[in-house]
Amino acid sequence: MRKISHSQHRLAATLDIQGCGMTSQRTRNRLVKRLQIQGIQHPYILHAFRYVPRHLFVDEALASRAYEDSSLPIGYGQTISQPYIVARMTELLLQQHDAKRRLDNVLEIGTGSGYQAAILGALVKTLHSVEIIPQLHHSAKQLLLALGYRNIYLHQSNGNWGWESAAPYDAIMATAAPEKVPNSLLQQLKVGGILIIPIGKQGRTQYLHAIQRTSKTDYQTTLHNSVQFVPFTRQSQR
Ligand code: SAH
Numbered sequence: 549m550r551k552i553s554h555s556q557h558r559l560a561a562t563l564d565i566q567g568c569g570m571t572s573q574r575t576r577n578r579l580v581k582r583l584q585i586q587g588i589q590h591p592y593i594l595h596a597f598r599y600v601p602r603h604l605f606v607d608e609a610l611a612s613r614a615y616e617d618s619s620l621p622i623g624y625g626q627t628i629s630q631p632y633i634v635a636r637m638t639e640l641l642l643q644q645h646d647a648k649r650r651l652d653n654v655l656e657i658g659t660g661s662g663y664q665a666a667i668l669g670a671l672v673k674t675l676h677s678v679e680i681i682p683q684l685h686h687s688a689k690q691l692l693l694a695l696g697y698r699n700i701y702l703h704q705s706n707g708n709w710g711w712e713s714a715a716p717y718d719a720i721m722a723t724a725a726p727e728k729v730p731n732s733l734l735q736q737l738k739v740g741g742i743l744i745i746p747i748g749k750q751g752r753t754q755y756l757h758a759i760q761r762t763s764k765t766d767y768q769t770t771l772h773n774s775v776q777f778v779p780f781t782r783q784s785q786r
Contacts, residue, residue: 572603575615579631582617588635590642596670597635604691605661624681626778628661629723636773638667640744640758641719651718657707658723662688669700676714678707680781708782710736717741725754726780737761746777
C-alpha cells in the first residue's frame with residue numbers, strides 16, 4: 549500500500565507513543581475489511597481508516613465500542629457518525645476527482661469529535677472545519693493537534709454561513725442535516741466542485757445529496773444513501 553501523507557506517518561508514530569498497541573490496530577484492520585465488504589474500494593480511504601484511531605475520538609467509556617459500525621454519542625446531544633457513512637461520504641466527496649491529484653481546499657461543516665476531519669485531513673491538502681458548539685470545537689482542536697495534523701484548520705462558527713474567508717472550495721461536506729441546502733455552501737463551491745450533504749427533516753428519512761457546481765449558475769444533484777443525521781443549526785445571526 550502506498551503512503552498517503554506525512555500526517556499518516558505522524559499518526560502511526562503517535563499511536564506507538566500512546567501505547568494503543570496491536571489490539572486497536574487489529575480491530576481497525578477488521579473495520580477496514582468490513583468497509584470493503586460494504587463496497588468501499590478507494591485504497592487511500594481504506595488506508596486512512598486503518599490509521600486514524602477512532603477510539604480517541606469518543607469518550608473513554610465508549611472506547612471499546614469505537615470500531616463497531618455504529619454512531620456513538622459525543623456529548624451535547626451530538627454523535628460521531630457510523631464508520632460506513634464516514635467512508636461513504638468521503639468516497640462521494642472524492643468521486644469526481646482525479647485520483648493522482650489531492651483535493652486542494654476542502655470545507656467540513658460539523659467538526660463534532662473531529663473524526664471525519666481526521667479522515668479527510670489525511671486525504672486532502674487543506675481542510676477547514678466549522679463547529680457551532682464551542683466545547684466540541686476545543687476538544688477536537690486539541691486532539692487533532694496531538695495527532696500531528698498541521699493541515700486542518702478548525703473554526704468555531706455557524707456553518708450556515710460556510711467559511712467565507714477560505715472559499716472557494718473544491719469540495720464541501722456537511723455532517724449535520726438541514727431541511728434545505730444553505731445557499732452559502734453552494735456559493736462557496738468552485739465550478740466543478742462538489743457538496744456532500746444529508747438533507748431531510750428530523751425523524752424522517754434523510755438522503756445524502758451530492759451537488760456538483762457545473763457552472764457559475766448551475767448545479768447538478770444526485771441522491772445517494774438514506775441516512776440519519778443530527779440537525780443542522782440554522783438560527784443565530786451572523
Ligand atoms: N463530523 C462529526 C459529526 C458530528 S455530528 C464527527 O466526525 O464526529 C454533527 C456536528 O455538527 C455536531 O457537532 C453539531 O454541533 C454540528 N453542527 C450542527 N449544526 C451546525 C452549524 N450550523 N454549524 C456548525 N456546526 C454545526
